[in-house]
Ligand SMILES: [Ca+2]
């Protein structure tokens with residue numbers, strides 16, 4: 001009798017201890033590998049177009065192919081040309097007046113694109129070698145993008161020509177270009193995060209209930225085709241992907257001093 005009461009308690013205790021250790025452990029568990037051909041994760045069925053002009057998109061990426069750098073501009077459709085982009089985040093089509101914001105990442109740098117009718121220009125282009133796991137944050141302030149690499153502001157782009165622009169949540173690309181490489185820890189915030197805020201939590205997991213966090217795919221599911229959104233808004237679904245091989249161990253650094261210096265000293 002005593003044993004039958006105590007054993008479930010013992011298991012519950014173990015579960016609590018495991019949860020605490022897991023939540024505090026460095027690194028990020030699993031990540032996803034994208035083939036650059038047709039792999040993607042949709043987490044955009046519940047749209048993000050209500051979070052306009054001031055917002056933050058951030059994620060970790062370890063790209064394996066070069067993207068085509070286009071000149072920065074606020075018009076035209078260079079983002080569609082030659083299939084030269086590798087959209088880690090594919091920009092949602094914003095219709096006639098608005099634009100979704102996406103991010104193309106290659107081993108030779110990062111480009112921020114906006115997408116609407118007759119409109120897919122690069123508003124920010126930053127060329128730099130990216131040869132390892134790298135944290136990328138795109139912060140929009142009053143429709144103007146800023147790029148942070150590993151927590152450091154490296155470039156401010158052009159102000160959007162659209163009435164409103166908003167973040168996107170299709171991970172891995174679409175027909176104008178698929179991302180090739182590994183990705184982890186995708187987050188969208190409804191506010192313009194500061195450099196301090198970005199640095200404070202880029203190397204640790206979040207809970208999902210943080211203020212202004214509107215989408216958070218920690219990419220830790222590890223086996224199935226669903227990628228959990230810890231904000232409870234819109235889980236991602238893996239499409240044209242293979243769970244048995246596309247889930248990999250993440251190389252995102254944890255928040256130990258050594259690991260932190262390893263990323264921040266690179267830029
Ligand atoms: Ca992860």
Ligand SMILES: [Ca+2]
Nearest residue numbers: 038039240241
């Ligand atoms: Ca595939």
